[in-house]
Amino acid sequence: MYNAKAVIVGIIVFVALFTAPFWLSMMGKDYKSTGIELPKGEKECIEDVQFMRDQHMRLLNEWRDEALRKENRVYVATSGKKWNISLQNTCMKCHNDYEGFCQKCHKANGVDPYCWTCHIIPQGSK
Template structure:
């Protein structure tokens, strides 16, 4: 082979470039280390912290379907507590600082939720 060194170097570069997303994901930021400070006023969220970190978007989608399509505005947790299904009046009552709560985690995880196409982005706490 005339260009064996160039071919081998090209293959190595190709493999590194193709596998770089996997390496980046393994060393990437963890959503638990975003510096988010949970609200201190309320002792409990709608569900436990582990569930909310992993499934809050699914829960919000279910809430949207229940409230707007089935006209059910009450969410009952596994322990029997009732919550009003409302992003503005339930979730944002505690998580009112969009910049320091929602946005920090969404930016760290490279997600762009569509909540704010209908809802008003909450302002900072004064």
């Protein structure tokens, strides 16, 4: 085989470049902490803090499917507490500061959610 060494080096370089994003994501930190805390006067969120950091978008997508497609409007948290499935009336009841809460985390982590194509952006504390 002609240029066997060059072919082998080329394959190794290709595999390294192709898998680089996977290796870099494993070495890095997934979530950038922004110092966001529970709103004043609130003792708990729907789930624990780590779950909400990691899975809140998945939870919101599940809520959408449950409420709109299956007509189930009640979410039972891992604590056993029941919550009304509603972005506007459950989540935004506490997290009503869009710039200081939602946007702060999304900008820090480079996320551009599509929530606001349908929902009204909150205009600050009431």
